[in-house]
Amino acid sequence: MTLHPILAALRKHKAGVVLISLQIALTLAIVCNAVFIIGQRVERVNRPTGLDENDLFLVSQQWVGAPSSDDPAGVEKLDVMQKEDLAALRNLPDVASVTPSNSVPLLNSSWTGSVSIKPGQQLGDKSGTRTAYYFTDEQVLATLGLHLVAGRAFTAADVQHQGARDQRDRPVIIVTQALADKLFPQGSAVGKVIYSDGSSSPSTIIGVVARLQIPSTGSWGNDFAWYSTLVPTRLDSSYARYVVRAKPGRRDAAMHAVPAALYAVNPMRVLDDDESVKSFADIRASAYRADVGMAILMGVVCLILLCVTAAGIVGLTSFWVGQRHRQIGVRRALGARKIDILHYFQIENLLIAGVGVVLGVLLAVGLNMWLMTHYEMTRIPLLYVATGVLAMLAIGQAAVFVPARRASNVPPVEATRAA
Amino acid sequence: MFVHYLTLGLRSLRRNPALTVLMVMSIGLGVAASMTTWSVFRAVSGNPIPDKSAQLFTPQVDNWGPQQNEKGEPPSALSYTDAMALMRAHQATQQTLLYPVQLSVLPGGNRSLPVAVNGYAVYGDFFPMFEVPFQYGSGWSTADDEGHAAVVVLSGEFNQKLFGGADSVGREVTLGGHDYRVVGVTRHWDPKPRFFALFGSGGFEDPADFYVAFTRALDLQIDTTGNNSCRGKLTATGWDDWLRSNCVWVTPWVELDSAVQVARYRQFLDGYAADQQRAGRFAWAPNVRLRNVMQWLDFNHVVPPESRISLMVSLGFFVICLINTIGLLLAKFMRRAAEIGVRRALGASRREIYKQYLMEAATVGVAGGVLGLLLTAAGISGTGLLFRPEIARLAHLDLSLVGLTLVVAILASVAAAFYPAWRAAQVQPAWQLKSN
Numbered sequence: 036m037t038l039h040p041i042l043a044a045l046r047k048h049k050a051g052v053v054l055i056s057l058q059i060a061l062t063l064a065i066v067c068n069a070v071f072i073i074g075q076r077v078e079r080v081n082r083p084t085g086l087d088e089n090d091l092f093l094v095s096q097q098w099v100g101a102p103s104s105d106d107p108a109g110v111e112k113l114d115v116m117q118k119e120d121l122a123a124l125r126n127l128p129d130v131a132s133v134t135p136s137n138s139v140p141l142l143n144s145s146w147t148g149s150v151s152i153k154p155g156q157q158l159g160d161k162s163g164t165r166t167a168y169y170f171t172d173e174q175v176l177a178t179l180g181l182h183l184v185a186g187r188a189f190t191a192a193d194v195q196h197q198g199a200r201d202q203r204d205r206p207v208i209i210v211t212q213a214l215a216d217k218l219f220p221q222g223s224a225v226g227k228v229i230y231s232d233g234s235s236s237p238s239t240i241i242g243v244v245a246r247l248q249i250p251s252t253g254s255w256g257n258d259f260a261w262y263s264t265l266v267p268t269r270l271d272s273s274y275a276r277y278v279v280r281a282k283p284g285r286r287d288a289a290m291h292a293v294p295a296a297l298y299a300v301n302p303m304r305v306l307d308d309d310e311s312v313k314s315f316a317d318i319r320a321s322a323y324r325a326d327v328g329m330a331i332l333m334g335v336v337c338l339i340l341l342c343v344t345a346a347g348i349v350g351l352t353s354f355w356v357g358q359r360h361r362q363i364g365v366r367r368a369l370g371a372r373k374i375d376i377l378h379y380f381q382i383e384n385l386l387i388a389g390v391g392v393v394l395g396v397l398l399a400v401g402l403n404m405w406l407m408t409h410y411e412m413t414r415i416p417l418l419y420v421a422t423g424v425l426a427m428l429a430i431g432q433a434a435v436f437v438p439a440r441r442a443s444n445v446p447p448v449e450a451t452r453a454a
Numbered sequence: 455m456f457v458h459y460l461t462l463g464l465r466s467l468r469r470n471p472a473l474t475v476l477m478v479m480s481i482g483l484g485v486a487a488s489m490t491t492w493s494v495f496r497a498v499s500g501n502p503i504p505d506k507s508a509q510l511f512t513p514q515v516d517n518w519g520p521q522q523n524e525k526g527e528p529p530s531a532l533s534y535t536d537a538m539a540l541m542r543a544h545q546a547t548q549q550t551l552l553y554p555v556q557l558s559v560l561p562g563g564n565r566s567l568p569v570a571v572n573g574y575a576v577y578g579d580f581f582p583m584f585e586v587p588f589q590y591g592s593g594w595s596t597a598d599d600e601g602h603a604a605v606v607v608l609s610g611e612f613n614q615k616l617f618g619g620a621d622s623v624g625r626e627v628t629l630g631g632h633d634y635r636v637v638g639v640t641r642h643w644d645p646k647p648r649f650f651a652l653f654g655s656g657g658f659e660d661p662a663d664f665y666v667a668f669t670r671a672l673d674l675q676i677d678t679t680g681n682n683s684c685r686g687k688l689t690a691t692g693w694d695d696w697l698r699s700n701c702v703w704v705t706p707w708v709e710l711d712s713a714v715q716v717a718r719y720r721q722f723l724d725g726y727a728a729d730q731q732r733a734g735r736f737a738w739a740p741n742v743r744l745r746n747v748m749q750w751l752d753f754n755h756v757v758p759p760e761s762r763i764s765l766m767v768s769l770g771f772f773v774i775c776l777i778n779t780i781g782l783l784l785a786k787f788m789r790r791a792a793e794i795g796v797r798r799a800l801g802a803s804r805r806e807i808y809k810q811y812l813m814e815a816a817t818v819g820v821a822g823g824v825l826g827l828l829l830t831a832a833g834i835s836g837t838g839l840l841f842r843p844e845i846a847r848l849a850h851l852d853l854s855l856v857g858l859t860l861v862v863a864i865l866a867s868v869a870a871a872f873y874p875a876w877r878a879a880q881v882q883p884a885w886q887l888k889s890n
Contacts, residue, residue, distance in 0.1 A: 340774060
């Protein structure tokens with residue numbers, strides 16, 4: 036079968052051809068980029084924080100009428116209050132372990148700074164990098180479920196405390212593997228010394244954990260998303276956060292018991308009903324709400340888009356089949372088999388869709404480039420585009436099959452009837 | 455004739471139910487997707503204070519220097535030192551400094567445990583500058599600012615909780631363990647986005663419960679609950695050191711009523727930064743900004759990227775639906791070539807045919823619009839899936855959106871019908887009659 040008669044016939048239906056190929060082109064452009072966005076978001080949402088997130092929850096509370104953290108006596112009093120809280124929480128029957136911490140991954144409330152292998156270096160110096168600090172105590176590894184890959188964990192003797200605005204030396208710290216590799220690309224970081232926030236007093240790395248994400252999920256933290264530093268220091272202020280690991284499967288019971296236990300220690304505090312005791316699953320859900328929502332929206336749009344395009348092809352092809360009833364009858368009468376008629380419409384669709392996808396690839400790449408300049412988007416991999424092209428061609432063939440089959444069933448006798 | 459074509463159109467919708475359903479769905483889905491995302495977009499990208507947005511400016515002064523600032527831009531808030539210097543210089547018609555605070559309060563009633571309430575520490579100029587509406591009393595005076603007065607303005611909602619909505623001006627309220635005298639109660643006031651306090655906030659949080667005097671809040675050493683951003687080696691220990699540090703946390707706003715005043719204020723800022731350079735505090739050339747409300751919202755990317763991208767995707771989707779509709783209308787109209795031929799032969803002009811088919815498309819548009827409206831309502835209730843709750847609840851179906859949905863649906867389907875109706879009007883009566 037030659038293409039010539041198909042092309043000649045298409046020339047008679049310029050409008051329809053243009054409409055279908057345009058529709059295929061635009062659909063391809065949007066679907067490719069949408070699926071790419073879905074892929075990126077899913078990847079982002081699925082990256083592990085480094086924590087063992089099951090059975091984990093966070094308590095954020097604020098004392099009322101607490102002493103000032105700006106004078107030493109106030110700091111001592113606050114520290115006693117914090118230790119009382121920690122003891123009360125650790126005594127709960129459903130609680131496995133508790134650690135104080137200024138933040139947790141995905142909470143989007145962070146204390147960031149810079150670390151360097153040279154003393155007195157300002158941020159922006161090549162020998163250092165940005166980092167996010169977790170101020171915590173000796174129970175941090177067990178509570179968060181972090182994996183120590185080298186060195187040792189904090190001991191109770193390492194733990195200091197300070198007012199939230201004080202500056203104190205940090206003799207020992209634990210860093211993530213990613214940060215260790217960044218600062219000491221040659222090898223083991225344990226026992227090495229680094230300097231934080233332009234300080235000239237050294238901090239010795241005593242341990243390295245496999246992975247720990249920083250609290251921020253915003254784009255400004257992308258450059259140092261895995262560069263976390265653990266400092267064995269309780270921060271004392273009128274505000275305190277406790278990370279709690281419940282015994283396996285007892286998270287909800289433990290969360291339920293927390294307010295009463297803390298009020299029993301000291302009722303003069305603010306514990307909001309829904310915000311103050313939050314499971315890590317909820318923290319994760321609210322951090323990635325926009326990403327999950329975006330993925331779902333894009334998915335729904337793609338699905339509807341493909342259906343609309345397929346329906347459009349079915350509609351227009353049906354119209355053509357109806358219009359050409361007589362011609363089909365003539366062809367059948369002249370000896371064309373059913374399969375020839377079927378192939379005719381299939382090839383015709385392939386041609387139109389072919390034009391559409393060529394245009395669509397250009398549009399898809401153009402749209403991607405535009406998104407790259409305006410939003411945080413990376414270059415779309417060719418695999419996505421190639422898959423999109425094949426999918427569009429397949430959908431075109433699937434959509435054309437029903438009307439084409441109907442065309443092939445036109446009996447030769449049609450040729451003798453009036454149109 | 456109008457009514458006649460309308461009835462013809464409706465009748466024709468019933469003739470090819472499959473094609474009709476396809477077209478109506480196409481228009482309906484396209485309109486609904488666009489309108490849902492538009493309802494969110496218009497809510498987040500609106501001007502929160504339309505009549506004054508061009509007169510309100512937030513000055514920025516680079517106290518970090520080229521090595522430590524964010525890509526050459528001065529920080530988005532001021533250090534205490536610079537903030538107080540601008541306040542003392544008093545170069546604008548009205549000016550305020552502000553930062554967000556959280557205090558505890560014993561609400562009384564059947565709850566004996568304290569709750570946290572959120573508000574701002576501001577200067578007295580804040581209220582007239584931002585046109586805060588008052589239910590009782592008013593803001594406080596400059597004398598109160600200078601006297602570090604323990605004064606508070608409550609929001610109407612908070613006044614309802616504390617005093618049952620009564621006129622509480624002159625009464626005392628204990629916030630964070632300190633007493634304040636109520637001088638005013640606002641009406642509901644919640645500009646979205648919250649343009650004046652974006653340092654450490656996305657701009658769509660719950661409205662403030664109270665406003666206390668900035669000078670008093672500093673005396674009581676009340677911490678900011680917004681961002682506090684510092685650079686370099688931190689030596690601060692305690693409150694006073696922190697005030698003297700390079701940490702930025704204070705948001706300044708000034709009201710400048712004329713272009714001349716704006717130019718003069720810019721000059722003043724440059725001069726201030728130059729003075730600091732001469733004094734040795736800054737080791738870099740003056741780097742200042744003076745942005746008005748809309749520029750400030752833009753600079754802070756207050757419109758979430760999700761909103762923009764989803765709006766664009768929906769518009770693209772709508773375009774595809776329209777192209778689809780053009781194709782389907784073409785098929786539908788051309789299928790009736792014979793009927794058109796008869797009408798033309800009986801004396802109908804091309805114009806009449808054209809009109810009739812546009813009208814038929816309009817009926818498709820109406821049906822699509824109604825479907826679109828239902829889907830938009832469903833879509834808006836589902837925006838919570840994509841946006842944070844504080845943004846999602848801004849999207850709502852109001853009369854203007856209902857009208858817009860219907861109008862867009864009808865216009866779009868009529869526009870889609872231009873070409874198919876033209877083709878229908880071109881049908882040659884003789885040819886059609888002959889082949890019949």
